C-alpha cells in the first residue's frame with residue numbers, strides 16, 4: 001500500500017496536510033478543483049449509502065458483482081442486511097459519495113475459519129486501482145480476524161477480478177459456474193494489527209477533514 005499526501009484546500013487556501021494510503025501511484029491531491037477521495041470502513045449507518053452505490057452499478061457491473069442480473073428490489077433487500085457485526089466492509093468515497101465497496105463476511109470468531117469477499121466499483125471509477133486497494137485492505141482485516149482462507153467468487157469473463165486475485169496469489173479454480181479464488185491468509189502478527197489500526201486512524205482523520213472542508217465550501 002503506498003501513501004499519498006492529501007492537501008485539503010478551502011476556497012483555494014490550504015488548511016492541512018496529512019498522509020494517507022492511496023491506490024498504487026495515483027496521487028490524490030485534494031483541492032477545490034479535484035475531487036476529495038478517501039477509504040474507510042463502513043458502519044451500519046452507511047446502509048443507505050451502500051444501497052445507493054449498489055443501485056448505481058451499471059447492468060454489467062451489477063451482473064458481475066452478483067453473478068447474475070439482479071433487480072433493484074433484490075439489491076435493496078441485500079443492502080439492508082449487508083453491514084453489521086457479521087461482516088467487515090470498506091468503502092471508497094469520492095466527494096463524500098460511496099463509489100466502491102469491499103465486503104468480507106462469513107467469518108466465525110477469532111478461532112480461525114473461512115470468509116468470502118465481494119467487490120464493487122462504479123464504472124466511472126473502475127481500472128484506477130481502487131479494487132486492488134480494497135482487496136488489500138480486505139486481506140489485512142481477514143488476517144487480523146483469524147481467517148485462514150479467503151474466497152472470492154466471480155464469473156469467468158471477469159478479467160479485472162482475475163487480475164486482482166492473482167496479485168494476491170489466489171489459487172483460481174474454474175468451473176461452469178465461474179471462478180473460485182482462494183487466498184491463504186497468513187496468521188496475523190503485531191505488525192498487521194498495527195497496520196490496520198494505523199490505517200483506520202488515518203481514514204477517520206481523512207474523512208472528518210474532508211467532511212469539514214465540504215461543509216466550509218458549501219457555507
Ligand SMILES: CC(C)(COP(=O)(O)OP(=O)(O)OC[C@H]1O[C@@H](n2cnc3c(N)ncnc32)[C@H](O)[C@@H]1OP(=O)(O)O)[C@@H](O)C(=O)NCCC(=O)NCCS
Pocket residue numbers: 060061062064065066117118119120121122125126127128129130131132133153154155158159160161163164
Ligand atoms: C472487479 C472490480 C471490483 C475491480 O476494481 P477496479 O478498481 O476496476 O480494479 P483495479 O483498477 O484495481 O485493477 C484492475 C486490474 O485488471 C486489469 N484489467 C483490466 N481489464 C482487463 C482485461 N480486459 N484483461 C485483463 N486484465 C484487465 C487492469 O490492468 C488492472 O490490473 P493492474 O493494476 O495490474 O493494471 C470492478 O471492476 C468492479 O466493480 N466490477 C464489477 C463488479 C465485479 O466484477 N465484482 C467482482 C465480483 S465479487
